Amino acid sequence: MKIIMLGAPGAGKGTQAKMIAEKYKIPHISTGDIFRANIKEGTELGKEAKSYMDKGALVPDELTVKILLDRVAKDDCKNGYVLDGFPRTIPQAEVLEEALNKLGDKVDYAIDVDVPDENIVRRMGGRRACVTCGATYHIEHVPPKQEGICDKCGSELILRDDDKPETVSKRLKVYHEQTQPLIDFYTKKGILKTVDGTVDMMDVFAAITDILG
Numbered sequence: 001m002k003i004i005m006l007g008a009p010g011a012g013k014g015t016q017a018k019m020i021a022e023k024y025k026i027p028h029i030s031t032g033d034i035f036r037a038n039i040k041e042g043t044e045l046g047k048e049a050k051s052y053m054d055k056g057a058l059v060p061d062e063l064t065v066k067i068l069l070d071r072v073a074k075d076d077c078k079n080g081y082v083l084d085g086f087p088r089t090i091p092q093a094e095v096l097e098e099a100l101n102k103l104g105d106k107v108d109y110a111i112d113v114d115v116p117d118e119n120i121v122r123r124m125g126g127r128r129a130c131v132t133c134g135a136t137y138h139i140e141h142v143p144p145k146q147e148g149i150c151d152k153c154g155s156e157l158i159l160r161d162d163d164k165p166e167t168v169s170k171r172l173k174v175y176h177e178q179t180q181p182l183i184d185f186y187t188k189k190g191i192l193k194t195v196d197g198t199v200d201m202m203d204v205f206a207a208i209t210d211i212l213g
């Protein structure tokens with residue numbers, strides 16, 4: 001099963017993608033996580049990606065597409081995957097479609113986690129991410145057991161630089177201009193499913209599993 005998660009930054013794509021990956025035993029692939037891992041390791045790719053991410057801009061398609069195609073070619077992707085944060089532009093979606101076409105394959109579902117902009121700004125300010133394992137929390141909705149400490153690995157939790165309010169509004173603008181057109185793109189392909197992302201995360205997940213079966 002090949003699934004794409006769509007939705008504004010902070011809509012809950014990562015939260016849901018992790019649960020989908022666990023239930024359906026497929027890898028969760030987040031281009032944002034791949035970039036952040038590269039930034040942490042200080043690679044050339046990380047340095048280049050950071051310059052865009054810090055501004056709330058998208059990393060150029062050429063870079064992003066290569067990383068994604070390399071990742072989905074790995075063995076663990078044979079039975080499918082859930083993509084979180086990719087595609088984010090029409091050209092990215094077209095490259096993915098073409099690569100899958102060549103293999104006689106296709107995306108099965110594009111799930112749009114729908115959350116209005118007002119809620120997004122509140123959510124992002126409360127998101128905390130683990131510096132080591134990438135686990136995410138929310139200071140009100142999903143607090144860690146001990147403030148500022150990751151439940152899973154004991155490392156420090158931080159507010160991502162790009163979750164600061166001034167960058168969030170830029171990211172929302174970029175989302176509406178460059179990513180939202182994908183809703184139309186996948187509607188036309190007949191695979192778009194929309195879920196209400198404003199409800200409790202377990203209720204969002206229930207709506208998704210109703211779709212995926």
Ligand code: ADP
Binds near residue numbers: 008
């Ligand atoms: P995305 O991957 O779309 O950027 P995340 O999954 O990281 O979004 O979620 C953004 C923030 O909102 C996180 O702090 C997360 O814990 C919180 N969150 C996710 N889903 C919900 C929900 N249904 N209700 C309230 N908060 C949520």
Ligand code: AMP
Binds near residue numbers: 031033060086
């Ligand atoms: P995310 O963790 O998905 O919120 O992504 C964080 C940041 O990484 C984004 O704001 C972009 O700068 C960059 N990024 C992640 N995925 C992509 C993508 N598919 N295309 C371009 N930039 C991306």
